[in-house]
Amino acid sequence: MSTARDLTELEGCVLGLFWERGPCTPYAIRKEFLASLSPYWSGSAGAIYPLIERLDRRRLIRAASGAQGPRRSKHYSLTPAGRQALRRWLGPPLTETTLGIPPDPLRTRMQFLGALPHPRKMSLLREAEAGLRMHVSRVEENCERSRRAGETYEWLIARGAARMLRARLEWIREVIEELGGS
């Protein structure tokens, strides 16, 4: 039963954050996204606040009854239904969208590389390599930091991101090698 509309990535993620940190304010959630290293999570106010309201209306979170911190900020926390929705969102089962080839705007662009004159093509590739190298090192620092701090999950996540970035970097090098003399 319960065809209660599936959660979006952002919704699932917000529920997850409420689970992770217990009662907290919308802004605390929002900051999490603002601080994210991935540009995918914008944390724009126009996304978060209406979303919180939605979750509230669906009784997946509720304004924490107990007295809260300093002043006038509404704290929300996960309801049992919310916890269940979170688990459902996590899976199993995992969907095709979760497991399949993830989108990658860089890869997409590479497909049409031939539309650029050779010099520009090469400078694009060099820029990509440099940028990726920078991102890799930044994420790997992060990785190291959370490992030292013993935050297992954070560490695993950062590691996943690092592996992905490194795969992209090695791939770009392969592309350069392949197209270098064309």
Added chain:
Amino acid sequence: MSTARDLTELEGCVLGLFWERGPCTPYAIRKEFLASLSPYWSGSAGAIYPLIERLDRRRLIRAASGAQGPRRSKHYSLTPAGRQALRRWLGPPLTETTLGIPPDPLRTRMQFLGALPHPRKMSLLREAEAGLRMHVSRVEENCERSRRAGETYEWLIARGAARMLRARLEWIREVIEELGGS
């Protein structure tokens, strides 16, 4: 000059396809997306047709003047402005969004794995491993096929996807190893 609104990923990609294949019908473009191995590209009619119209209105493509194939299908082709827009979209420069940590719904979920009871957690991980393995082998076949056919770009793209999937697979194994005992 020309603050002509940036192209979306889908728009850029469609221009790229017109570049790749020359004059063709909206449906031919659409089929390309429908055939994609990545679930990210849905190829829904409601996305493609209005988009084609948009590109037409912006003079980035135009209905091919010459006589076309069999009957009553409008062929479009890239205009010079369209070609330029494509190159601009490709870069350089590359944006943060293009180079930064790409979104990965699987990685996102892993962050909240702790919300699942241990057995369910493990079965989720096993499902992920199995699914990824399947995807990897499927994409690697593709890779091999295009290598044999000598389609350099297709091959590079497939290779990028394969590397990404393999990175995810290895990562999931690492997660399993790390969490296996608890």
Added chain:
DNA sequence: CCGCTCATGTAACTGGTTACATGATTTA
């Protein structure tokens, strides 16, 4: 007390999804 940033919101827009509709062509 003045101004800055915090925290919460909202209105307008936009690109993409879902689901349906419709003629044209092919196939059984």
Added chain:
DNA sequence: TAAATCATGTAACCAGTTACATGAGCGG
């Protein structure tokens, strides 16, 4: 010729973006 599927669309909806607004609290 009847049924299927090709090819093109469209209407309603929806989540997220951009840009603006606002009051509360705090630091000079």
